[in-house]
Amino acid sequence: MTMSKDKLTPKERLKIPRQPMPQQPVKERIKNFKEVPLGFQPEQAIREAQRCLQCKNPTCIKGCPVLIDIPYFIGLIAEGKFIEAVKKIKETNSLPAICGRVCPQENQCEKYCVLAKGGSPVAIGRLERFVADYERSRGEVEIPVIQSPKHKRIAVVGAGPAGLTVAGDLAKLGYEVTIFEALHKPGGVLVYGIPEFRLPKAIVEAEIDYLKAMGVKIELDCVVGKTYTVSEMFKDKYSAVFIGTGAGYPSFQNIPGENLCGILSANEFLTRSNLMKAYLFPKYATPLPRAKRVGVIGAGNVAMDSARTAVRLGAEETFIIYRRSRQEMPARIEEIERAEEEGVKFYLLTNPVQYIGDEKGWVKEAVCIKMRLGEPDASGRAKPIPVEGSEFTIPLDLVVVAIGTRANPIVPATTPGLKVNKWGYIEVNPQTMATSLPGIYAGGDIVTGSATVIEAMGAGKIAAFSIDKYLSNI
Amino acid sequence: MGGNRDMFKILAKKELGPKIYWMKVEAARIAQKRRPGQFIIIRSDEYAERIPLTIYKSNPKEGTIEFIFYVFGQSTAKLATFQAGDYIMDVIGPLGKPTEISLFGTVICVGGGAGIPLIYPIARALKEVGNKVISIIGARTRNLLILEEEIRSVSDEVRITTDDGSYVRKGFVTDVLKEMLESGENIDFVLTVGPVPMMSAVAEITRPYNIKTIASLNPIMVDGTGMCGACRVTVGGKTCYGCIEGPEFDAHLVDFKELAARNSTYKEQEKLSYELFLKQQSTSGGKNDNE
Numbered sequence: 001m002t003m004s005k006d007k008l009t010p011k012e013r014l015k016i017p018r019q020p021m022p023q024q025p026v027k028e029r030i031k032n033f034k035e036v037p038l039g040f041q042p043e044q045a046i047r048e049a050q051r052c053l054q055c056k057n058p059t060c061i062k063g064c065p066v067l068i069d070i071p072y073f074i075g076l077i078a079e080g081k082f083i084e085a086v087k088k089i090k091e092t093n094s095l096p097a098i099c100g101r102v103c104p105q106e107n108q109c110e111k112y113c114v115l116a117k118g119g120s121p122v123a124i125g126r127l128e129r130f131v132a133d134y135e136r137s138r139g140e141v142e143i144p145v146i147q148s149p150k151h152k153r154i155a156v157v158g159a160g161p162a163g164l165t166v167a168g169d170l171a172k173l174g175y176e177v178t179i180f181e182a183l184h185k186p187g188g189v190l191v192y193g194i195p196e197f198r199l200p201k202a203i204v205e206a207e208i209d210y211l212k213a214m215g216v217k218i219e220l221d222c223v224v225g226k227t228y229t230v231s232e233m234f235k236d237k238y239s240a241v242f243i244g245t246g247a248g249y250p251s252f253q254n255i256p257g258e259n260l261c262g263i264l265s266a267n268e269f270l271t272r273s274n275l276m277k278a279y280l281f282p283k284y285a286t287p288l289p290r291a292k293r294v295g296v297i298g299a300g301n302v303a304m305d306s307a308r309t310a311v312r313l314g315a316e317e318t319f320i321i322y323r324r325s326r327q328e329m330p331a332r333i334e335e336i337e338r339a340e341e342e343g344v345k346f347y348l349l350t351n352p353v354q355y356i357g358d359e360k361g362w363v364k365e366a367v368c369i370k371m372r373l374g375e376p377d378a379s380g381r382a383k384p385i386p387v388e389g390s391e392f393t394i395p396l397d398l399v400v401v402a403i404g405t406r407a408n409p410i411v412p413a414t415t416p417g418l419k420v421n422k423w424g425y426i427e428v429n430p431q432t433m434a435t436s437l438p439g440i441y442a443g444g445d446i447v448t449g450s451a452t453v454i455e456a457m458g459a460g461k462i463a464a465f466s467i468d469k470y471l472s473n474i
Numbered sequence: 475m476g477g478n479r480d481m482f483k484i485l486a487k488k489e490l491g492p493k494i495y496w497m498k499v500e501a502a503r504i505a506q507k508r509r510p511g512q513f514i515i516i517r518s519d520e521y522a523e524r525i526p527l528t529i530y531k532s533n534p535k536e537g538t539i540e541f542i543f544y545v546f547g548q549s550t551a552k553l554a555t556f557q558a559g560d561y562i563m564d565v566i567g568p569l570g571k572p573t574e575i576s577l578f579g580t581v582i583c584v585g586g587g588a589g590i591p592l593i594y595p596i597a598r599a600l601k602e603v604g605n606k607v608i609s610i611i612g613a614r615t616r617n618l619l620i621l622e623e624e625i626r627s628v629s630d631e632v633r634i635t636t637d638d639g640s641y642v643r644k645g646f647v648t649d650v651l652k653e654m655l656e657s658g659e660n661i662d663f664v665l666t667v668g669p670v671p672m673m674s675a676v677a678e679i680t681r682p683y684n685i686k687t688i689a690s691l692n693p694i695m696v697d698g699t700g701m702c703g704a705c706r707v708t709v710g711g712k713t714c715y716g717c718i719e720g721p722e723f724d725a726h727l728v729d730f731k732e733l734a735a736r737n738s739t740y741k742e743q744e745k746l747s748y749e750l751f752l753k754q755q756s757t758s759g760g761k762n763d764n765e
Contacts, residue, residue, distance in 0.1 A: 182697070184517055184524075184564040220564070222503070223567070223698075223699055226568060226569055226699075227504060227507065227566070227567065228503055248700055248701045249700050249701065249703075252703070252706075258713070259706050259707075259713060259732055259736065261735055261738070261739045262739070264704070265703040267701055268696060268704045271697065271702050276696065282747045283521060284521050285522050285523045285549060287743035287744065289740070290743075361735030361736070408700050408701065409718070
């Protein structure tokens with residue numbers, strides 16, 4: 001690698017502070033759904049890229065589920081070669097504008113950056129985002145070289161992060177790929193789950209247009225298992241099928257009063273707001289309850305997204321109610337901080353045990369119990385234990401339950417012989433993503449349960465590789 | 475828009491009664507798959523809600539489905555502005571579990587108001603396997619009572635009620651059901667579809683007789699595939715998802731009071747949305763302006 005224009009010494013590099021990300025001021029952003037972080041300017045990106053020490057044995061790469069050559073692309077940014085940098089990323093990750101925004105970098109690449117020890121790793125995610133946005137805003141998105149047609153058809157079930165990755169990788173190899181999507185828009189959680197203020201839908205659309213330009217077909221409104229089945233795909237001359245149906249079945253606590261009006265799963269709350277654009281009601285006809293005091297149960301990214309959506313929809317007070325302590329919150333630190341900045345309040349070590357409704361069957365309060373932390377449980381986190389006699393009530397008129405999802409049964413139930421585990425998730429060989437049935441692969445949340453976008457994409461990459469290998473051998 | 479969409483062409487449309495419409499739509503895959511009791515989700519255009527509608531008929535050879543809807547609010551009013559030749563943006567299905575069709579003996583299908591269209595395919599399937607089918611259908615008033623001839627053609631016996639007595643018998647479908655059971659008729663199975671209070675009343679009438687009774691429920695839905703849980707219903711103390719575990723459940727176990735409450739969740743917004751739509755319609759001269 002040549003770094004001709006960038007001749008800083010390591011000492012000089014170490015002196016550059018981590019570049020702050022410009023963002024919408026809190027007072028403004030809580031009144032709109034526009035993206036909160038505004039992105040680096042080119043000078044800032046170069047400055048940030050210059051902080052990279054270009055380690056001989058880079059540790060950051062091992063933190064990336066899709067193994068992007070991080071120092072290489074950052075080196076190109078330091079030289080001002082932004083387009084070359086994004087091309088480098090796209091060799092391994094076809095959705096950089098999305099990953100740069102929603103990956104939990106602090107637990108992945110940035111965690112392993114040598115500068116992380118000093119508390120401020122190189123802002124790898126922000127740099128990834130910068131070059132992807134730079135390319136898109138200049139209209140310079142180049143369609144990659146597609147290998148000669150293989151004349152083999154691949155069916156992908158679900159147009160979420162896993163499915164989009166499989167489709168992109170296999171299209172590049174010359175396969176004819178069709179994605180079947182149950183909803184009326186492609187993108188999966190990227191369109192129904194993650195709000196506009198964290199991931200603008202125009203970016204998802206651009207990434208999908210990129211796949212379509214590579215020859216990927218997307219058939220919407222097709223509920224695989226109902227409209228069309230996996231077995232029929234093979235009859236219709238698809239040589240392999242990838243199942244990436246996602247986090248399709250929300251969990252509830254199963255406590256008394258949970259079916260009162262005004263208690264929604266996070267999937268419903270976010271789908272109404274994001275996919276159906278209820279935040280633009282009545283221009284868009286799908287409604288959401290108008291609420292003054294909103295309680296969000298759970299403390300993952302989905303919970304933060306829900307709480308911050310509630311703030312923007314005009315709630316006077318929004319609470320995160322979480323049974324463990326702050327340290328155990330699964331959400332990204334950045335998202336927790338932003339939620340706090342936006343006025344979200346936290347009831348920690350608190351768990352709802354019952355909901356009380358008014359005479360019309362609408363929720364009016366949550367009866368909660370205080371928790372204390374015990375020994376670590378199966379998840380490795382301290383087990384929350386109820387404190388006897390500590391019940392208290394929180395008045396609420398809307399509750400969003402964001403405690404995770406379970407496996408959606410539609411595809412397994414209609415695919416005879418497809419092995420699932422005791423929770424209904426599809427069993428795969430983790431090295432290949434192959435299921436119990438020949439030619440059928442699976443990945444993403446329908447295999448692992450609720451996880452991240454990039455983990456689903458990582459699974460998609462492995463599956464695409466295995467599908468190609470499988471089809472080359474038959 | 476991103477993604478290829480087979481738009482769903484409306485081949486024919488008829489007004490069956492005041493604000494009651496029948497449509498035949500091209501939807502080849504759904505037509506192949508659909509079985510009695512199943513439903514579709516429709517999103518008429520970019521701004522519309524996703525609403526569940528029961529499937530009245532399907533014609534696999536033609537690749538078409540037929541459905542009937544009553545104008546209740548903004549979404550159905552908008553759909554009613556669509557004409558033959560127009561395209562519906564999204565039609566998704568067939569969703570939900572089909573009706574369990576077996577030889578029970580003598581069965582009664584009780585349909586009220588907007589529930590009547592679903593009686594047709596279910597009665598037909600029940601009759602085809604050899605059941606004696608008695609259909610009881612009712613509406614508020616004569617011109618709201620639809621499909622009488624069609625339901626006669628698939629039933630051994632049809633009883634009709636109107637709330638105001640404007641046609642056949644004055645009263646409710648439940649009055650007829652009650653009398654039949656009280657008169658000692660041997661009934662093996664009852665299926666009911668219609669307004670929540672009616673289905674609830676049917677369940678209470680058959681309960682003392684221990685007759686297996688199934689209700690086809692109409693909870694609020696968004697995706698219709700188990701993803702959102704808007705359609706939660708309590709059945710036998712357990713939470714079920716209406717869209718994938720239903721829409722049919724054991725009527726003796728359904729918490730109808732909860733269902734009625736949940737169905738009123740968006741009453742206020744639905745009213746606002748409908749009023750706004752009517753206002754826009756009157757200013758645009760009722761012109762169909764779906765893009």
